[in-house]
Amino acid sequence: MKKRSKIILGVVAFVLLIAAMLTAFFMLREKPDEGTKSISIQVVNSTGETKEYKFKTDVLYLRQAMDEAKEKGLEYSGVESTYGLMVDTVNGEFAEFNTNGAYWSFYVNDAYCNCGIDTQPVNDGDVFKIVYTKS
Amino acid sequence: MNVRVKDIVLVGMMVAVIEVCKAAFAWIPNIELTSFWIIIFTLYLGKRTYFAMPVFILVEGAVYGINIWWIMYLYVWPLLSFITVRFRKMNSVIGWSLVSGVFGLLFGLLCSIPYIFIGSFGTDITAGFATALAWWVAGIPWDIVHGVGNFIIMLVLYHPITGIFRNLKNYLE
Structure with a gap:
């Protein structure tokens, strides 16, 4: 008993x-802010060159913001997974750990993102960095 | 402890079993048999597990590359073995399912420790705790999947696998 x-x-x-x-x-x-926000998405490629996309948006999560940035020339793709989209190609540059030992790191306001792009909140004034990282 | 050829072979087999199961379940996020095997090996193969653990961690580092998660592995898996030793007299499938389940639930919390140091780099310890907290909170849904998965795996496999180990007792000594 x-x-x-x-x-x-x-x-x-x-x-x-x-x-x-x-x-x-x-x-x-x-949690993301509601309403219009000014944000920036910066892509740092394998040569260290930075390309910036600045715009106003109402979206809540980074993936939606990246989709909006496509109109400004940002190109990205990846593989859908249970965790959300695993980005492997940005602006035509491929980085996948198992294939070429590199990956795309995501930062928000210089801190490493704690969430995947599908769940990373977007807040007013956020600066996102997508950095080609060689392991 | 005198290390015999048999012990070396068993260490190799333990690591192989863990790695094969890890690869087999890699497609399901946070469902793993590593916790289950570390508990069972600690219970039935005793101190040999202390040799298998560093080999497993080294193999993981060699295959997937050394990164922050590898630092976490250095203490989380030996901690599970230590907890198992503390409860070794327990003979209850629900009891071991709870041990494995709670370990899975707290896995993210344990793994957030390095972020205290990373987050406080260049600032203060408060920023470090904030970073670790944000990292842990973001992963809570997956910790719950991990904990519930560990609980069910132990519940299903405990009796069949411990039965095999009891039958092999004479060979394993």
Whole structure:
């Protein structure tokens, strides 16, 4: 009986831990600003050359902003995955770790993005950098 | 501990089993058998696991390249083995499923530790904790997948695999 109580207590604690983590996620996750925002997307290619796309947007997430930047000349593509789009080509330059040991790093205001492009929030004044990175 | 040829072979086999299972499940995000095998190997192969762990971590680094995640591997997997030793007298499938499940749930939190140092570089420790917190929070949905996956995997595989290890006891000593 004592063993059974311990098991029930353990399972309840496990479920409560999941509930606490979900609460933390919804309370603390990065959220995008609503409304019009001025943002910049900078692409740093393998030679260190930077190309900047500055514009105003209403979108909430980086991928939508990158789609809007296509009108200004940004080109990108990648592979869809459970985590969202894994970008491997930007402005015609291919970087994929398993193929050529390089990858595209994403930064927001000089800090490494914590989310993929599908879930990376866009806020007013954000400067995104997409940097060709050789491992 | 005297290291015999048999021990070296078992270390190689442990690493091979973990790596094959890791590759087989690579297509499902955060579902892995590494936690399951480290718990089982620690329980049934004892101190040999302490040799297998660094080999596994080195192989991972050699295959996928050394990066921040590799620093995390240096302490998260040995920690799971240490926790297993602490609970080694427990003989309950639900108990081990909870150990593996909670480890999966807290995996992101444990892995966020290096970001405290990365985030405080050039600023202060507060910025480091903020960076680690943001990194951990962003990955919480995947930590939950990891924890629930670990729980179910242990629940399903514990009895069949421990049964095999008990039958092999004489060969493994």
